[in-house]
Amino acid sequence: MYNFKTGFYADVRIEDRFNTNIRMQNGQLYEAKQTTEKMAFVRVFDGKMWYYTSTDDVDSVQSALDELYSFAQADPQIDSHPIVKRYQVNKDVKLVFTDRCVKNVPFEQKLQLITDTANKLNSPLSNLKVAQYLDRYSVYNFYSSKGADITYDFQTCGVAYAMVFTKGNENLQEQLSKARTDFTQISYTDKELDEFVKRCEDFITNAQPVQAGSYPVVLAPIVTGVFAHESFGHKSESDFMLGDEAMAQEWSLGKKVGSDILTIRESGVFEGSGYVPYDDEGTAATDTYLIKNGVLAGRLHSATTAAALDEQLTGNARAINCRFEPIVRMTNTFIEAGDSTFEELIAPIKHGYYIYSVKHGSGMSTFTIAPNLAYEIENGKITHPVKIAVMTGNVFETLGLIDGVGNDRELLSFVTGGCGKMEQYPLNVGLGGPHIRVSKMNIQ
Amino acid sequence: MKTEKIVNKTSGKCLNIVANTVESLRINNSTENTVRVYDNGCIGVEGALGHADWAALEAGATAKLAQGIEYPETHEQARNLQIDATKHFFDEKDFVPKMQHLLDRLAQENPKFLFSNKIIIDSTDASYESSDNVKYLYKGNEFDIVLVIKYKGSANIQDEFYGAGSDYFDEDEICHDIKLKCDAFLNALPQVEEDEITIIGDVEPLSYAIQHIVADMYFNNASLFSGKLGSKLFSDKLSVTVNRSPDKQLNIPFFDAEGVVNPDYVNYVIQNGVLKNLLTNKKSAAQYKTALLGSAGANYTGVPVAGMGGFDVATTASSLDELVKGKAIYLSATSGGDMTPAGDISMPAQVAYLYQDGKLVGKLPEFAVSANIFDMLNDGFVGYCEKGFYKFGKQSYFVYKAKLVNKA
Numbered sequence: 001m002y003n004f005k006t007g008f009y010a011d012v013r014i015e016d017r018f019n020t021n022i023r024m025q026n027g028q029l030y031e032a033k034q035t036t037e038k039m040a041f042v043r044v045f046d047g048k049m050w051y052y053t054s055t056d057d058v059d060s061v062q063s064a065l066d067e068l069y070s071f072a073q074a075d076p077q078i079d080s081h082p083i084v085k086r087y088q089v090n091k092d093v094k095l096v097f098t099d100r101c102v103k104n105v106p107f108e109q110k111l112q113l114i115t116d117t118a119n120k121l122n123s124p125l126s127n128l129k130v131a132q133y134l135d136r137y138s139v140y141n142f143y144s145s146k147g148a149d150i151t152y153d154f155q156t157c158g159v160a161y162a163m164v165f166t167k168g169n170e171n172l173q174e175q176l177s178k179a180r181t182d183f184t185q186i187s188y189t190d191k192e193l194d195e196f197v198k199r200c201e202d203f204i205t206n207a208q209p210v211q212a213g214s215y216p217v218v219l220a221p222i223v224t225g226v227f228a229h230e231s232f233g234h235k236s237e238s239d240f241m242l243g244d245e246a247m248a249q250e251w252s253l254g255k256k257v258g259s260d261i262l263t264i265r266e267s268g269v270f271e272g273s274g275y276v277p278y279d280d281e282g283t284a285a286t287d288t289y290l291i292k293n294g295v296l297a298g299r300l301h302s303a304t305t306a307a308a309l310d311e312q313l314t315g316n317a318r319a320i321n322c323r324f325e326p327i328v329r330m331t332n333t334f335i336e337a338g339d340s341t342f343e344e345l346i347a348p349i350k351h352g353y354y355i356y357s358v359k360h361g362s363g364m365s366t367f368t369i370a371p372n373l374a375y376e377i378e379n380g381k382i383t384h385p386v387k388i389a390v391m392t393g394n395v396f397e398t399l400g401l402i403d404g405v406g407n408d409r410e411l412l413s414f415v416t417g418g419c420g421k422m423e424q425y426p427l428n429v430g431l432g433g434p435h436i437r438v439s440k441m442n443i444q
Numbered sequence: 445m446k447t448e449k450i451v452n453k454t455s456g457k458c459l460n461i462v463a464n465t466v467e468s469l470r471i472n473n474s475t476e477n478t479v480r481v482y483d484n485g486c487i488g489v490e491g492a493l494g495h496a497d498w499a500a501l502e503a504g505a506t507a508k509l510a511q512g513i514e515y516p517e518t519h520e521q522a523r524n525l526q527i528d529a530t531k532h533f534f535d536e537k538d539f540v541p542k543m544q545h546l547l548d549r550l551a552q553e554n555p556k557f558l559f560s561n562k563i564i565i566d567s568t569d570a571s572y573e574s575s576d577n578v579k580y581l582y583k584g585n586e587f588d589i590v591l592v593i594k595y596k597g598s599a600n601i602q603d604e605f606y607g608a609g610s611d612y613f614d615e616d617e618i619c620h621d622i623k624l625k626c627d628a629f630l631n632a633l634p635q636v637e638e639d640e641i642t643i644i645g646d647v648e649p650l651s652y653a654i655q656h657i658v659a660d661m662y663f664n665n666a667s668l669f670s671g672k673l674g675s676k677l678f679s680d681k682l683s684v685t686v687n688r689s690p691d692k693q694l695n696i697p698f699f700d701a702e703g704v705v706n707p708d709y710v711n712y713v714i715q716n717g718v719l720k721n722l723l724t725n726k727k728s729a730a731q732y733k734t735a736l737l738g739s740a741g742a743n744y745t746g747v748p749v750a751g752m753g754g755f756d757v758a759t760t761a762s763s764l765d766e767l768v769k770g771k772a773i774y775l776s777a778t779s780g781g782d783m784t785p786a787g788d789i790s791m792p793a794q795v796a797y798l799y800q801d802g803k804l805v806g807k808l809p810e811f812a813v814s815a816n817i818f819d820m821l822n823d824g825f826v827g828y829c830e831k832g833f834y835k836f837g838k839q840s841y842f843v844y845k846a847k848l849v850n851k852a
Contacts, residue, residue, distance in 0.1 A: 021746070025660065026664070028514065029511065029512060029513050029514075030513065030747060031513070031746060031747050032508075032511045032513060033489070033745050033746060035491070035745045037493060039493070049466065049467065049468060049469065050460075050467060050468035050469070051468065051469055051470075051471075052468060052469070052470040052471070053470070053471045053472070053473075054470075054472050054473075054474070055473075056474060056475065056493035056494035057494050057495070067471075071469065127664040127665045127666060128660065128661065128664035128665075128666040164661065164664065164666035166665050166666055166670075169668065169786075170668075170785040170786050171656075171666055171667065171668060171785050172785045173666075204785065207785070209784075209786065209788070212790075212812075212814065212849040212850055213850070214850075234601055235599075235601055237601075239462075240594070240601040240602065242462050242463050242560075243462060243463020243464070243465075243558050243560075244463065244558055244594065244596055244597065246596055246597030247597065247598075247599070250597065250599045251599070323472055323474070324470075325460070325468065325470060359782060360780070360782070361780060362779040362780035363601070363779075363780075366779075366792055366794055366810055367780070368779055368780025368781070368792045369780070370780060370781075370782035387784040387785055387786060387788070388784070389781075389782050389783060389784045389788055389789060389790035389814075390780060390781060390782050390790040390791075390792060390812065392780070392792045392812065392850065394810070396599070422561055422562065422590070422592070423562060423590075442812070442850040444790035444792075444812050444814060444849055444850060
C-alpha cells in the first residue's frame, strides 16, 4: 500500500466521513447539509521524536510520509523500541453498519422525522424550539509499517429537540435527545414528548433556589455517566502520569479508591457513540475495569503510556479526526449496576437533591457537574424542582461517599457535544450507569 | 442573485510537550473552500477541502437553493482591502530547539513541576470575494503556548495551567510568568475569612451574558435581557465590542464569515453599560429588523450563524494596580461553572491565589465564586485591564466582586 522505510515506525490513518446536519428553528429550515470528508493522518517515529502531518488529499499520503521521513533520523533498532514493540499487527475488515447505513436513508426522511416531532412539541411557555438531526458514517483504514491493515466502520444517528421555557424573567433551556446506531430507533412517542414538555413547564413554574452547602444526592443514569467520566474516567487516562514516578506509586493498581459497591468499566466494544473496535494506533478494543469493588483495577493506555508504565494496551489512543494525533481518551465509560431500586435510594434521605439531567461536566482535582433539571428530596420523597448552578466534589473523597447503587444501568450515546481534552473537542464517547446515591456533594 | 467565494487556508506547527520534553512535531495544512449563492430569498452552500473546482462548487450551491433555506440577499459597494498582519517570531527551523531550551529552563527554574501540552505557531490566509466586487484578503499568524503544569507527585491530572497567545516570542517573559505561578502555588495558605471579596479572573462571567444576547434568543423571549435592548443593564464602566482590528486581534480576519467589515473594525455590544446590539448574522438582523453586528461565523459547508468572533472588552484602567488596592483573589483556573435560570452564577475555583499589594502571595484552598449576573456586571464590576502581573502576550484581567461559597 505505502512505501514504509526501514529504520522508522510509521502508520497511516484514513477516515472517509459522511455527515448529515439538519436544523430547524421554530418550523423554519436553517441548515440542511450532507457532507463527505476524506482525510489522512500520517505518523513517523524515529525512536526519539514523533512527526505528524495531515492531508485533505489522500492521494498524496506517500509524499506526506516521505516529507516526515526527511525530518526524522533512522534508527536500525526501531523495531525493538518499547513503544514500537507494543503495536499490534491486526489485519481485519469489520464493516458492521453497511446494512443499515445512514447514507442510504433518504434526506427527506431525516427531515420529515424532525419536522413531525417538532410539530408535536408545543408549550405556551416556550417561544423558541430548535430541532436537529445529526448522523455520521465513517469508514476507517489503518496501515502500519509493522503490517497492520484494518478497515472498520462507525455510525451514529440521532435527534435533539431543544426548547427554551420562559416564566417572568427566568428561562430554562432543556433538550430532549436520543442517539443510536440505527435510524429506525430514534423516534419519540407522543407520551415521551408530552412528558418532556410537562416536566419543563413544571420546572420553570415551580423551581426554588437552593441554599449552598453539602447534601446527599441521587444521580440519574445520565448524570451518573457524566460523574464517572469526569470524576474518574479522566484520571484513568495514563498520559497524565508520564514522567512522574511518584504518580505511579500514588496510582498503583490494587489501591482502594472508592466505596466497596463502586465498579467502573471502560470499553470500546459496545455499539454506540463510544464504539471503537480499533483505536487510532490499530489496537483492538478491550474491556477494562477501572475500579472493581472500590479497588483501582486498571487504566487507559496508548502504546506510549503502556510502554512507560509497562502495562498492556487497552485500545484508548484516539483522535477527534484526521487533523490530530491520537492521545489517551475514553470510549464507553460506565458504573456497573448494583441492587437498589430508585425508591430505596431516595428513602433514607431527609434533605437532599435528585439530579435528573445535566448540561455539562468537567474535572480536575475538583469535578463539577452543571445540573439542568433537579429536585429536592425531603424525608425520602421528591418534592419540588430546584435551581442548582453547579454541583462539585473532590474526586477522591466523593468516590468513597457512594453509598447506594441502583439496579437500572443505562449506557447512553450522543450526537451533540462530546468529550474535550485540551485542543481536541468534541470526541464521541458513550457513558452511563444506574441511579447512584452519594452521601455528600457540594451544591451551589 | 449573489455569489460569494471564501477560501480559508490554515497552517500550523504544533509541538507536543510531555514532562518538559518535546515529544512530537505536527505539521498541519488545510484549505477550506466555500461557495454561497443567494437568490429568491434563499441560500445555497457548497464546500470542499483542498483543491476547489469552483464551477462545480457554484453548481452545487445553486442546486441547493432548492432546499428552501431562507436567507436575505444583501448587496455591498465594491471594495478591495488586503491586510497582511503576519509577524516574524523566529526562524521556524529553530522551533524545536528554541522551545526545548525554554522547557529546559522552566524545568530548572521550577524543579518541583512538570510541564506538558502544546506550543503552537498557527497561520491564516483567508479571502472573501463576492459578485458585488468585494474582495478581502487577510494573512495573520500567532504564537500560542498552552502548558499543563503538574506538581510532581500530585494525584491530580493537572495542578496548574499557563496559556498565552502572542504576536512575538520572549522566553524571559514566559519564564517570569510561569515562575510567578509556580512560586505562589508552593505557598499554601489558609482559606480567606471574607465571604465576599474582589475577584481577578478572566472574562468567564461575560460568557454567561453573551449567550443571552443572541438575537434568536432575545426576540423569542428566551433571554434574561429580552425587551431590554437599548437599556442600561450593566455598570457604566462596562463596554464590550466586536473588534476585528488586525492591531487588536491575533490571527483573526478583519472581516466576518459574511464579509462584513465594521467601521474602524469595531461595533458595540455593550456600551457604557447599555445593551446596544445583539449577536446577529445577516439572516437574524433582517428577520428581527435589528442591527448587524459583523461577527458571524460559518463552517465551510454550512449556512452562516451568529457568532462572537473578535470579542473584546474595553479597558477601564491602564494596569491592575489601578484597579485593585489591597487584598483580592486571583482565579487562575476555574472549571465547570454555570448559571441558573435566574442568572445566579457559580464558578468552582480549581486553582486560586491570594493577591495582595500587586503580588500573588500563595495558593488558597478550594471554594466557588457565586454572584447574580446582574450584580456581577453592574455594581460588582470593578474594571478591566490588560496589564498586570504577567508579562508575556495578550493578557486580560476582569475584576469584580463576588461571594465565596462552599469554602474548603
